Amino acid sequence: MELHYLGTSGPNNTANYEPRIDGVKIGEVQLRHRTAKSEKLPEGFESNVYYEIDPAFQGKGYAKESLKLLLEEARKVPLSEIIIVARESNIASQKVIEANGGEWLASKTDAEGIVHKKYRIVL
Numbered sequence: 209m210e211l212h213y214l215g216t217s218g219p220n221n222t223a224n225y226e227p228r229i230d231g232v233k234i235g236e237v238q239l240r241h242r243t244a245k246s247e248k249l250p251e252g253f254e255s256n257v258y259y260e261i262d263p264a265f266q267g268k269g270y271a272k273e274s275l276k277l278l279l280e281e282a283r284k285v286p287l288s289e290i291i292i293v294a295r296e297s298n299i300a301s302q303k304v305i306e307a308n309g310g311e312w313l314a315s316k317t318d319a320e321g322i323v324h325k326k327y328r329i330v331l
């Protein structure tokens with residue numbers, strides 16, 4: 209698997225990558241050099257990372273591998289740590305984070321009653 213770099217843009221220096229298998233796109237991965245969040249997420253739950261694997265390719269370890277490769281990119285920036293936020297209901301994402309050394313920092317419930325978990329990975 210490789211992370212194909214697409215470019216960096218925007219106020220948070222958002223670097224976009226395509227995880228690819230044999231040249232075929234299997235998802236999307238994003239590294240924000242500056243932490244940011246959508247309006248809906250609780251205050252203090254800004255994060256550096258987003259990843260998504262296309263349904264046809266899920267459950268094969270590709271998200272774990274994508275995050276591992278993204279951590280290498282983050283070290284090159286260089287960042288000293290990254291923050292990742294996942295919904296408490298998103299067990300797969302939490303496994304991906306924990307498999308990559310994620311340390312749980314805090315949980316918070318948003319205005320819609322959804323619980324979000326914040327993790328740190330020291331680089």
Ligand SMILES: CC(C)(COP(=O)(O)OP(=O)(O)OC[C@H]1O[C@@H](n2cnc3c(N)ncnc32)[C@H](O)[C@@H]1OP(=O)(O)O)[C@@H](O)C(=O)NCCC(=O)NCCS
Pocket residue numbers: 258259260261262265266267268269270271272273293294295298299300301303304307
């Ligand atoms: C979360 C997501 C990226 C995981 O991708 P993936 O490639 O299937 O993940 P992996 O194959 O690396 O699996 C990671 C772990 O989650 C487990 N898992 C996968 N799907 C699961 C599910 N629906 N429920 C519970 N566990 C699941 C895997 O078995 C694996 O567990 P293991 O560590 O015990 O082996 C993918 O489900 C996705 O794109 N979801 C939509 C977008 C999203 O939620 N992104 C994360 C935002 S924080």
